[in-house]
Amino acid sequence: xxxxxxxxxxxxxxxxxxxxxxxxxxxxxxxxxxxxxxxxxxxxxxxxxxxxxxxxxxxxxxxxxxxxxxxxxxxxxxxxxxxxxxxxxxxxxxxxxxxxxxxxxxxxxxxxxxxxxxxxxxxxxxxxxxxxxxxxxxxxxxxxxxxxxxxxxxxxxxxxxxxxxxxxxxxxxxxxxxxxxxxxxxxxxxxxxxxxxxxxxxxxxxxxxxxxxxxxxxxxxxxxxxxxxxxxxxxxxxxxxxxxxxxxxxxxxxxxxxxxxxxxxxxxxxxxxxxxxxxxxxxxxxxxxxxxxxxxxxxxxxxxxxxxxxxxxxxxxxxxxxxxxxxxxxxxxxxxxxxxxxxxxxxxxxxxxxxxxxxxxxxxxxxxxxxxxxxxxxxxxxxxx
Amino acid sequence: xxxxxxxxxxxxxxxxxxxxxxxxxxxxxxxxxxxxxxxxxxxxxxxxxxxxxxxxxxxxxxxxxxxxxxxxxxxxxxxxxxxxxxxxxxxxxxxxxxxxxxxxxxxxxxxxxxxxxxxxxxxxxxxxxxxxxxxxxxxxxxxxxxxxxxxxxxxxxxxxxxxxxxxxxxxxxxxxxxxxxxxxxxxxxxxxxxxxxxxxxxxxxxxxxxxxxxxxxxxxxxxxxxxxxxxxxxxxxxxxxxxxxxxxxxxxxxxxxxxxxxxxxxxxxxxxxxxxxxxxxxxxxxxxxxxxxxxxxxxxxxxxxxxxxxxxxxxxxxxxxxxxxxxxxxxxxxxxxxxxxxxxxxxxxxxxxxxxxxxxxxxxxxxxxxxxxxxxxxxxxxxxx
Numbered sequence: 135x136x137x138x139x140x141x142x143x144x145x146x147x148x149x150x151x152x153x154x155x156x157x158x159x160x161x162x163x164x165x166x167x168x169x170x171x172x173x174x175x176x177x178x179x180x181x182x183x184x185x186x187x188x189x190x191x192x193x194x195x196x197x198x199x200x201x202x203x204x205x206x207x208x209x210x211x212x213x214x215x216x217x218x219x220x221x222x223x224x225x226x227x228x229x230x231x232x233x234x235x236x237x238x239x240x241x242x243x244x245x246x247x248x249x250x251x252x253x254x255x256x257x258x259x260x261x262x263x264x265x266x267x268x269x270x271x272x273x274x275x276x277x278x279x280x281x282x283x284x285x286x287x288x289x290x291x292x293x294x295x296x297x298x299x300x301x302x303x304x305x306x307x308x309x310x311x312x313x314x315x316x317x318x319x320x321x322x323x324x325x326x327x328x329x330x331x332x333x334x335x336x337x338x339x340x341x342x343x344x345x346x347x348x349x350x351x352x353x354x355x356x357x358x359x360x361x362x363x364x365x366x367x368x369x370x371x372x373x374x375x376x377x378x379x380x381x382x383x384x385x386x387x388x389x390x391x392x393x394x395x396x397x398x399x400x401x402x403x404x405x406x407x408x409x410x411x412x413x414x415x416x417x418x419x420x421x422x423x424x425x426x427x428x429x430x431x432x433x434x435x436x437x438x439x440x441x442x443x444x445x446x447x448x449x450x451x452x453x454x455x456x457x458x459x460x461x462x463x464x465x466x467x468x469x470x471x472x473x474x475x476x477x478x479x480x481x482x483x484x485x486x487x488x489x490x491x492x493x494x495x496x497x498x499x500x501x502x503x504x505x506x507x508x509x510x511x512x513x514x515x516x517x518x519x
Numbered sequence: 520x521x522x523x524x525x526x527x528x529x530x531x532x533x534x535x536x537x538x539x540x541x542x543x544x545x546x547x548x549x550x551x552x553x554x555x556x557x558x559x560x561x562x563x564x565x566x567x568x569x570x571x572x573x574x575x576x577x578x579x580x581x582x583x584x585x586x587x588x589x590x591x592x593x594x595x596x597x598x599x600x601x602x603x604x605x606x607x608x609x610x611x612x613x614x615x616x617x618x619x620x621x622x623x624x625x626x627x628x629x630x631x632x633x634x635x636x637x638x639x640x641x642x643x644x645x646x647x648x649x650x651x652x653x654x655x656x657x658x659x660x661x662x663x664x665x666x667x668x669x670x671x672x673x674x675x676x677x678x679x680x681x682x683x684x685x686x687x688x689x690x691x692x693x694x695x696x697x698x699x700x701x702x703x704x705x706x707x708x709x710x711x712x713x714x715x716x717x718x719x720x721x722x723x724x725x726x727x728x729x730x731x732x733x734x735x736x737x738x739x740x741x742x743x744x745x746x747x748x749x750x751x752x753x754x755x756x757x758x759x760x761x762x763x764x765x766x767x768x769x770x771x772x773x774x775x776x777x778x779x780x781x782x783x784x785x786x787x788x789x790x791x792x793x794x795x796x797x798x799x800x801x802x803x804x805x806x807x808x809x810x811x812x813x814x815x816x817x818x819x820x821x822x823x824x825x826x827x828x829x830x831x832x833x834x835x836x837x838x839x840x841x842x843x844x845x846x847x848x849x850x851x852x853x854x855x856x857x858x859x860x861x862x863x864x865x866x867x868x869x870x871x872x873x874x875x876x877x878x879x880x881x882x883x884x885x886x887x888x889x890x891x892x893x894x895x896x897x898x899x900x901x902x903x904x
Contacts, residue, residue, distance in 0.1 A: 164775045263775040323760040323783045324752065330784045331748045333777065334791070338741035340725055356723035363716045364749050367709065375708040381814060388812060390549045390648040392718065392804060396811065398708045399715045406719070419777060426781065427773060429766060459844075 147203050149176040149232075151242050152276055160237065160244075160272050166262040170251065173276045174242025175199050175234035178218055179226030181282070186310075187518050188282045189224060190273060191233040192290030192297035195421055196362075196413060198241040201233040207412045213495060216502070223506040228518060229286065234276055236269040236297075238421050240414035243272070247348060247414045257416075259345035264420060266293070266428045270300045274308070284308055286516055287509065291315035291494040292461065293421070296428050299441070299469060303430060306445035311512045313451045313505065315494045316458050318465035319438050319472065320429035325460070328368055329422040332361030336415050345416055358415045359406030366405045371457035371490030431472075438472035445473075449515070450480035451508040453494070453501065460491040481508055532588045534561035534617075536627050537661055545622065545629075545657050551647040555636065558661045559627025560584050560619035563603055564611030566667065571695075572903050573667045574609060575658060576618040577675030577682035580806055581747075581798060583626040586618040592797045598880060601887070608891040613903060614671065619661055621654040621682075623806050625799035628657070632733060632799045642801075644730035649805060651678070651813045655685045659693065669693055671901055672894065676700035676879040677846065678806070681813050684826070684854060688815060691830035696897045698836045698890065700879045701843050703850035704823050704857065705814035710845070713753055714807040717746030721800050730801055743800045744791030751790045756842035756875030816857075823857035830858075834900070835865035836893040838879070838886065845876040866893055 152173045154160075159169030176199040181188060191201055191214065202218035204211060218224040224231050235243035238261070246261035253260070277285065288301045288309055295317025302312050318325070336342055339357025343350050367375075379398040394400040434440035450473050454466035463484045473480040483504045487493040494501060536559045539545075544554030561584040566573060576586055576599065587603035589596060603609040609616050620628035623646070631646035638645070662670065673686045673694055680702025687697050703710070721727055724742025728735050752760075764783040779785040819825035835858050839851035848869045858865040868889045872878040879886060 323764045324757045326781050327752050327783050327787055330787055331745060334748060335720060335745045338745055360716060360720045360723055363719060367712050372709045379708045396711050398712050402712055402715055
């Protein structure tokens with residue numbers, strides 16, 4: 135295996151914030167429109183002469199556009215710098231990699247913390263409820279604005295994978311290939327239940343102030359931290375938690391109190407505390423809502439295959455992880471079956487891993503190989519050097 | 520199958536609150552003592568002449584002594600009136616059934632909402648941290664106070680099952696048989712993680728007031744409701760949630776807001792809201808802590824079998840459910856293996872059910888039959904008519 139690229143100056147990055155004029159609002163599934171629309175994005179590498187090497191990466195719920203470069207708030211390396219970098223699956227020498235913050239997000243794209251032009255104050259709950267299709271529509275506007283007709287690939291894990299299948303349903307003519315990872319074509323009752331716990335935790339925080347906390351100069355940090363802690367448990371497998379922490383204590387002996395006695399408690403508290411520094415609570419509400427509303431079959435007569443009828447020319451790859459209990463193999467396989475039923479070509483690998491849902495973000499060499507292999511084959515088919 | 524008994528006058532109930540004198544404190548694992556100690560309990564049926572028909576049922580985290588009679592707060596039927604009643608597995612005509620509220624609880628047994636004799640106010644966080652062994656020690660004091668030398672059976676599910684195996688380790692000479700259901704001999708990292716989320720949700724509520732909310736005349740209802748919601752997801756299987764709710768909506772169409780759109784959201788909110796009416800937030804902290812501290816092998820050199828060395832005369836039954844992901848089959852089987860390694864006789868059934876952890880509280884006829892069959896065989900061996 136090639137060594138994982140560290141965030142470093144050799145990965146040339148571009149991007150910025152694309153401001154769409156008032157005459158180009160984002161039409162939303164709810165019937166509302168969002169204007170002005172700003173989309174914050176990062177790019178790595180260069181668009182080639184025939185504009186055939188663009189790859190759009192779609193980020194997950196709490197991800198953002200800082201794919202393979204230092205995060206401006208946390209200072210941490212990019213969340214996928216194991217995948218994007220020299221000699222990696224998405225090598226900027228070969229591909230023009232784009233990643234945009236989703237609509238409703240809090241890293242520069244228009245979201246509930248943005249200024250509502252109607253009031254001059256942050257939207258808060260006046261921000262319209264958005265959907266996965268809305269996120270994809272904004273991405274399509276950005277891709278068009280960047281002068282790209284066809285994406286070599288659209289790739290994403292978790293909520294990113296939902297965007298990938300939505301792209302395939304809504305813009306199949308703009309895709310050469312599509313890679314959906316650790317995802318689902320709809321949110322299950324259990325998925326919705328966990329998100330609802332998180333939302334209730336945020337809303338239970340008196341600092342949430344009915345969503346108008348920015349105006350009040352406060353933030354519902356405790357509620358958002360609890361939401362993150364609950365969600366984080368679903369991102370890892372029981373086996374991974376056991377291997378990493380077991381019942382190991384923080385100190386010698388029990389505290390006989392409510393301090394973090396167990397290492398897993400301390401770890402979870404850290405996950406919660408560090409999350410609130412970089413994420414907006416209302417964005418968490420809106421994006422979880424978009425995921426809960428997601429049911430790709432719904433607008434296609436309840437038949438998932440119908441969503442992919444026009445995507446027969448797109449080369450698909452679906453990757454799941456055996457220990458993912460958030461979007462388990464069966465949900466990923468349902469996408470593959472629907473693709474096959476629609477007459478689409480789909481590679482599928484259920485990767486043996488005990489790391490759980492987050493395996494696509496972690497050191498999982500078989501996953502790297504599968505992704506790299508699929509992309510290399512498609513690059514050859516596409517004639518990319 | 521016999522029809523499930525409804526709570527009704529024909530089940531004769533007794534019980535009350537047993538007040539232990541100051542000279543009989545509860546010695547705690549922490550080194551502290553609790554005095555005075557009060558234990559609230561319910562009984563059903565009559566102790567026979569040779570005192571051989573007493574059954575102790577141990578309740579789960581949020582359960583209480585109101586096993587088969589109307590709950591004084593909620594007015595609901597007893598939580599196990601499918602098991603305790605005429606012609607049921609625990610028929611009061613045959614057995615003298617006892618159920619006591621655990622130490623640390625909030626239904627009459629001494630807990631954090633009780634008056635601290637040192638201050639004249641509710642204990643709050645001055646209440647000592649307790650363990651599963653402490654709960655069992657208090658139960659053993661009650662059983663002795665009731666004049667019972669040997670229990671025909673000790674039975675419990677979930678945290679009740681933890682008490683059952685603790686009884687077998689600490690008081691094997693007082694047991695004829697023991698039934699542990701849907702439980703574990705120790706709390707896993709994931710178990711601890713979910714409990715920590717719940718505790719953080721309670722503590723994040725400003726009305727918690729560092730545990731002194733009773734004095735302030737408030738209650739951390741929102742935080743406790745979030746804790747209950749998160750925990751409730753772990754009590755049911757994904758399949759059960761899907762079958763019961765799927766993605767069914769509350770109304771025609773989406774609200775495009777943060778109301779409960781999906782039935783599963785409404786259900787969870789109801790679980791949270793109704794829980795806070797009957798449960799004390801500090802009790803929730805203390806009892807979850809006791810469960811997290813639970814590791815029966817720990818004090819026995821880390822070898823679970825050693826805990827059961829003196830229990831060879833006890834007849835064991837362990838029952839698990841195939842869809843229980845809170846205390847999965849593998850954890851229950853670990854108890855059976857340890858029992859076997861210690862030379863104990865143990866029946867074990869992994870009951871096929873898609874209802875999840877809470878199956879032992881729900882309509883699951885195969886479970887009823889397994890429990891009934893084991894108890895009937897032991898009753899015959901014990902010479903109970």
